[in-house]
Amino acid sequence: MPQKIALIQPLVEAGTSLGIKKSPESIQFLASQLKREAHDVRMYHSAPSDELYKEIAEFDPDIVGVSTMTLNFPAGVEIAKAIKSIRESIFIILGGWHASGCVEAYRKGQEKESLREILNDKSPFDCAVVGEGDLVMPEIALRIESGQKIDDIPGVCTLTPDGIQINAANRIRDLDVLADPSWDGLDPNDYIDQRTLETDLSVHFNRACRFNCGFCSTSTVYGRGVSNFSPSRAVNYISQLINANKPSVITFTDEDFFAKMNWVMELVALMEEMGFGEKTHVDFDTFASVNDLLKIDESLLRRMKKVGFNSFTIGIESFNKETLIKYNKLPMIRAM
Numbered sequence: 001m002p003q004k005i006a007l008i009q010p011l012v013e014a015g016t017s018l019g020i021k022k023s024p025e026s027i028q029f030l031a032s033q034l035k036r037e038a039h040d041v042r043m044y045h046s047a048p049s050d051e052l053y054k055e056i057a058e059f060d061p062d063i064v065g066v067s068t069m070t071l072n073f074p075a076g077v078e079i080a081k082a083i084k085s086i087r088e089s090i091f092i093i094l095g096g097w098h099a100s101g102c103v104e105a106y107r108k109g110q111e112k113e114s115l116r117e118i119l120n121d122k123s124p125f126d127c128a129v130v131g132e133g134d135l136v137m138p139e140i141a142l143r144i145e146s147g148q149k150i151d152d153i154p155g156v157c158t159l160t161p162d163g164i165q166i167n168a169a170n171r172i173r174d175l176d177v178l179a180d181p182s183w184d185g186l187d188p189n190d191y192i193d194q195r196t197l198e199t200d201l202s203v204h205f206n207r208a209c210r211f212n213c214g215f216c217s218t219s220t221v222y223g224r225g226v227s228n229f230s231p232s233r234a235v236n237y238i239s240q241l242i243n244a245n246k247p248s249v250i251t252f253t254d255e256d257f258f259a260k261m262n263w264v265m266e267l268v269a270l271m272e273e274m275g276f277g278e279k280t281h282v283d284f285d286t287f288a289s290v291n292d293l294l295k296i297d298e299s300l301l302r303r304m305k306k307v308g309f310n311s312f313t314i315g316i317e318s319f320n321k322e323t324l325i326k327y328n329k330l331p332m333i334r335a336m
Helices: 025-036 050-059 073-086 097-108 113-118 136-146 218-222 231-245 261-273 290-294 298-307 321-326
Strands: 004-010 040-046 063-067 091-095 127-129 156-160 163-166 198-203 249-252 283-288 309-314
Touching: 004 025, 004 050, 004 073, 025 040, 025 063, 025 136, 040 050, 050 073, 063 073, 063 136, 073 091, 091 097, 091 136, 097 113, 097 127, 097 163, 097 218, 127 136, 198 231, 231 249, 231 261, 261 298, 283 290, 298 309
Parallel strands: 004 040, 004 063, 063 091, 091 127, 198 249, 249 283, 283 309
Antiparallel strands: 127 156, 156 163
16 A cells, blocks of 8 residues: 655745755655656655645654755754654664764774764654665555564664664665656746845766765765766766756755766767757756866867856865865865
8 A cells, every 4th residue: 555755845045145045855855766666756845834744643653754954954854843743653764974974983983973863762753764765765655554674674773672784775776767856836936036035956966976075975865986876877867957947046965976988978979969059948947066177178178168057166164285185185185
């Protein structure tokens, strides 16, 4: 019997620097995988509120997934506690970057308090998921539906009588096995750049990064080595997003967009074939490493501009050689 599943990402309001409230990509991917298994799924991108709790109570889910970064983790705890007070038997899962970071710190012996805050006798969370949850959540739902235990599923962390049990997560190497992110129940017009008042929607086609920087949690969540959707899947999804929602801007939130230059070149070639730029009139933005500036030739940049890439967001970590070495940023020294 299909489960009723609520997916919640506590809202982070638009900041003053970028002025953009980003769409909840993590739960959008989860929703599409769960719907493929015929579960009744609803997404909520909301701050803690009585209105949210009323909607959850009316939906009456069997399972609730809460995805947070560290910034919105306190809001996630508040929401989870409120849901448990509605009905204690609702199974609540914490996933996202904060959970993955806490598990990694616990596993490495760096500190244990953060994971114990998530998994303890009084916590509203029944388990935590580390790493990519896209294929883990459907397995959890299947096990709960059939009354089986979940504590041996890769990527699932639970509290047992013997303490916290951590199962290593599996990587999704071929992202083409995933369904496209769901927008059901979300209003694209909520994702407006407050500076320009233009709709700015997010896409994510490459996961992980070439680097292993000491200050970044990307490798903690995704491991090492970039995995990706095929360029054709990426272009088809972008086309659907444009046709359905008419955004002015689409931001690639890939952690390492230029990691595989052949992927970028194939993507651009497909966009050229489909008339991007001339027909779509959508601006594309993406993140780029300073190193990429040394290897991207001008002809590719001109082609990218023609199909709509009008800006890159470049991270400048430090101009100090010793600092770069300390944080495992040796490849950045020549670029800087």
